[in-house]
Amino acid sequence: MAFAETFKALSDPVRREILELLKKGPLSAGDIGSHFDMTGATISYHLKILKQADLIYESREKNFIYYQLNTTVLEEIMLWISTLKGGDLNDERE
Amino acid sequence: MAFAETFKALSDPVRREILELLKKGPLSAGDIGSHFDMTGATISYHLKILKQADLIYESREKNFIYYQLNTTVLEEIMLWISTLKGGDLNDERE
DNA sequence: GGGGTATTTAGAAAATTTTCTAAATACCTT
DNA sequence: AAGGTATTTAGAAAATTTTCTAAATACCCC
Numbered sequence: 001m002a003f004a005e006t007f008k009a010l011s012d013p014v015r016r017e018i019l020e021l022l023k024k025g026p027l028s029a030g031d032i033g034s035h036f037d038m039t040g041a042t043i044s045y046h047l048k049i050l051k052q053a054d055l056i057y058e059s060r061e062k063n064f065i066y067y068q069l070n071t072t073v074l075e076e077i078m079l080w081i082s083t084l085k086g087g088d089l090n091d092e093r094e
Numbered sequence: 095m096a097f098a099e100t101f102k103a104l105s106d107p108v109r110r111e112i113l114e115l116l117k118k119g120p121l122s123a124g125d126i127g128s129h130f131d132m133t134g135a136t137i138s139y140h141l142k143i144l145k146q147a148d149l150i151y152e153s154r155e156k157n158f159i160y161y162q163l164n165t166t167v168l169e170e171i172m173l174w175i176s177t178l179k180g181g182d183l184n185d186e187r188e
Numbered sequence: 189g190g191g192g193t194a195t196t197t198a199g200a201a202a203a204t205t206t207t208c209t210a211a212a213t214a215c216c217t218t
Numbered sequence: 219a220a221g222g223t224a225t226t227t228a229g230a231a232a233a234t235t236t237t238c239t240a241a242a243t244a245c246c247c248c
Binding site for chain 4: 102106108132133135136139140143154156157158
C-alpha cells in the first residue's frame, strides 16, 4: 500500500502546484523551480516525494531531466474516496 | 480554500481509518478511541482536524458526542483529481 | 447540588517534514 | 579531458505535526 505515500505526497501545497504545472506538459526540474521561491534542492526534494508516490515520472534528455504526470495512481485515490462517499459504487446518482 | 486543509486531513493514516470506521455509521469519540492504541486526547486531536476539514460533523446526544462522515467535501477533492487526470471532464473513457 | 462518565484543552516532549547551504554527480559541449 | 550547466545528495536548522500527561469542561443521573 504505497497508497499512504500518495496521500502524503498530495498533502503539500507546493507538490500539488507542481502537479498542476505538469498538467500542461513535461517540465524540467529547473523550469519547475523557477515557479517557486525556493532553492533547487528543495524542489528536488519535493520531486523525489512525488516520484516515490508514483505521481510523476522522469525522462532524461540532453542535460535535463523532464518530469511528467503519472495519473494512474490517481485512480486508486479516486476509488478510495468513492467508496467512502457512496457505500461502494462510484459515480452514483442519488 | 479549505481545500488544502482537507488534503492535510486525509494525509494521516489514523484519520483515514477513522473515516472508514464512520462509513458504517456514527460513533462516539470513545468508540473511535477504542479502535486505536492511543489516548483519548490524541483521538480528540484527530477528530478536531477532521472537523476543521469538514470531513466529519458531530451531534451531541446524552453524555456523548457522536461523529459522522460528511461526504460533501470529498466531491471537491474528486473534482480536483479529475481535472488533473483528464484535462477537465471527469469520468472520462479513453 | 454532587459524583460520575465523556470529551476537550493546554502545554510540553517526541517525531516528522520542509527548507537551506554546501558539496557531490551527471551529463553535455567544445 | 576541461569547463559548464542541471540536478541531486548530505547534513543541519527551522517549522510543523503527532502524541502524551494533567487539568479543565460539559453534561448526565441520583
